[in-house]
Amino acid sequence: MAKPKVLVSHPNVPEAGLRLLQQECEVVVVQEASRDVILAAVAGVDAIFWCCKVRLDSQIIDAAGPGLKAVATMSAGYDHIDAAHLKARGIPLGNTPRVLDNAVADTAIALVLSVARRLQEGRHALERGTWVTGCPQAMLGVDVAGSTVGIVGLGGIGQAVAKRLKVFDVAKLQYCGHNPKPEAAALGAEFVSFDKLVDTSDIIVAACPSTPETRHLFNAQVFKRMKRSAILINVGRGDCIDQEALVEALKTKEIWGAGLDVMCPEPLPVDHPLIKLDNCVLFPHVGSATVGTRSAMATLAAKNILCALNDKPMLAEVK
Numbered sequence: 001m002a003k004p005k006v007l008v009s010h011p012n013v014p015e016a017g018l019r020l021l022q023q024e025c026e027v028v029v030v031q032e033a034s035r036d037v038i039l040a041a042v043a044g045v046d047a048i049f050w051c052c053k054v055r056l057d058s059q060i061i062d063a064a065g066p067g068l069k070a071v072a073t074m075s076a077g078y079d080h081i082d083a084a085h086l087k088a089r090g091i092p093l094g095n096t097p098r099v100l101d102n103a104v105a106d107t108a109i110a111l112v113l114s115v116a117r118r119l120q121e122g123r124h125a126l127e128r129g130t131w132v133t134g135c136p137q138a139m140l141g142v143d144v145a146g147s148t149v150g151i152v153g154l155g156g157i158g159q160a161v162a163k164r165l166k167v168f169d170v171a172k173l174q175y176c177g178h179n180p181k182p183e184a185a186a187l188g189a190e191f192v193s194f195d196k197l198v199d200t201s202d203i204i205v206a207a208c209p210s211t212p213e214t215r216h217l218f219n220a221q222v223f224k225r226m227k228r229s230a231i232l233i234n235v236g237r238g239d240c241i242d243q244e245a246l247v248e249a250l251k252t253k254e255i256w257g258a259g260l261d262v263m264c265p266e267p268l269p270v271d272h273p274l275i276k277l278d279n280c281v282l283f284p285h286v287g288s289a290t291v292g293t294r295s296a297m298a299t300l301a302a303k304n305i306l307c308a309l310n311d312k313p314m315l316a317e318v319k
């Protein structure tokens with residue numbers, strides 16, 4: 001019997017995932033992760049392993065043909081995939097939650113410390129020769145110890161962030177979301193409204209997906225409500241923040257600073273005003289970018305496909 005055919009949408013995928021797929025499938029890896037190349041290669045495949053920035057829309061899904069049985073994205077987020085179209089066609093969509101929680105949470109902590117302690121500004125002072133020595137009031141940051149931390153979205157990543165920040169001796173952990181989470185008790189985190197979180201937190205970490213509800217959740221009104229000493233971190237999705245409003249809030253020191261691993265668009269244009277601000281630390285969406293985590297993500301995405309092709313539930317299926 002012919003092996004099922006799987007399209008892999010990027011030429012540079014971790015070996016672990018590819019090897020798993022190759023054990024049972026004919027694997028077609030595109031030479032280039034472009035929409036045209038993918039469209040030309042997708043006809044007749046049984047499954048799609050999605051791992052690129054191109055939007056997996058209904059045209060590409062339908063170009064695969066009637067034999068398409070499974071799609072797996074090598075990411076936790078799936079805002080770049082037409083999940084509604086897959087659902088309407090009865091095709092399961094797998095993603096890779098949990099395996100990236102620690103890596104993304106580490107990135108959030110790196111951002112918290114960089115912003116709180118003005119590390120970027122300090123580095124710039126070194127480079128520009130404006131490093132002031134001996135002044136007791138130079139380069140003062142804000143303390144993480146004793147602070148109130150608010151986490152927007154206490155999913156796996158939010159919980160991993162909370163766990164890490166606890167050991168920095170924060171005074172209080174609070175979170176908001178649709179419903180209270182059972183895991184919050186062990187973390188000592190209190191469920192509060194978004195408004196209360198915004199009003200009372202010293203450090204806010206957004207770890208939420210991109211949905212119509214979270215789009216521009218952080219906007220001009222919210223920045224006005226936040227403490228002037230507050231720090232905003234985003235490791236979820238860029239569109240949760242109204243970036244124009246953030247630029248204004250950072251320029252006018254309405255808030256202390258921001259640290260973003262995700263932006264809108266990605267890559268951010270090099271002349272974007274956020275890049276010029278000393279109180280804004282930007283990472284190029286590296287949250288899950290470790291050798292081990294990307295390998296685990298590729299493995300889970302491959303397993304999701306193999307499960308579906310063998311008529312089993314995926315290990316992580318988007319509901």
Ligand SMILES: O=C(O)C(=O)CO
Nearest residue numbers: 074075076077287288
């Ligand atoms: O997997 C995802 O959705 C990510 O954004 C990882 O950083």
